[in-house]
Amino acid sequence: MRTKNIIDEFTEACREKGLSVTQQRLAVYQELSATESHPTAEEVYEKLKTQYPTLSLATVYKTLDTFEKNGFISKTRATGESARFDANRMPHHHLICRVCGKIEDLYDRALSQLALPDSVGSEFHVEEYQIDFRGLCRKCKKINDENHVKEEKV
Amino acid sequence: MRTKNIIDEFTEACREKGLSVTQQRLAVYQELSATESHPTAEEVYEKLKTQYPTLSLATVYKTLDTFEKNGFISKTRATGESARFDANRMPHHHLICRVCGKIEDLYDRALSQLALPDSVGSEFHVEEYQIDFRGLCRKCKKINDENHVKEEKV
């Protein structure tokens, strides 16, 4: 029943976004929903290929990319783009658009003085932290809204 | 004078960490300190190669890696490792060790209910956010502390 719900919700979410619902997408989404590890594309592929022998790694990559762009999943440590470096040790945060990938800096005193949870304790020695806000930049939001309207009209 | 300070501070920091102070490291560090963009390794290299014609891209990579491992700079979007994906939409944060790269999840109610700054306003539509705490895991901290003691003895 849990599985059923995930499938239904996923199917509905795909419809809303105008995405075809395919075996491969269902499989990848289910697999990712069933684990707490943060698997790589390769790992997802390895996990599924026994059950779906014709599945391609390229499809897994494309599927994950589609999911991420549609907000179904999140991508930790985006690759494919180059790593970016910063010598600015002033605490600052990032506004990252999930569609165009643009990164903007955000300075905010309150956000830079967060109290760290006690639970971290001696398990981890925190030196700094950074908040990544993910969503849509003004430009991509506009495009997104327009598409949504268009879909509702049809 | 500003430049002078940066050089002095950098040199001192290298000494503390037992790193050789080289032309290349100075150049890369100065370049990164002088910009607010978050350049890629390639971009740093392109910027410097006129002034330092013998500089190698491989050196820039190695230098940036060394800086990051020593906490001089930060690396946004770590690559070299695979991207990792997560279908868990429950707000959670990350504890990332800057030495061994291990990522652990952190759940904390307070950290997941942060008020967003007004300044963001209509410029960006935030859908979610994630805090990356960077520092040393227990194991790497131990090794780090031991090395420090050793260096002070010498």
Added chain:
DNA sequence: TGAAATATGATAATAATTATCATATAATAA
């Protein structure tokens, strides 16, 4: 200064990701 340690440059190798394109599947209209 001179020996030992460390870093660099050139380049090869690797690993992750993306592009291409013919085929297959899904969505939609009749």
Added chain:
DNA sequence: TTATTATATGATAATTATTATCATATTTCA
């Protein structure tokens, strides 16, 4: 349901970022 159209897939080639290698050069420190 079936035909048509749009979209996704699989196989594989190509690309891109990054790391490894190793001989040479530079730093460090006694």
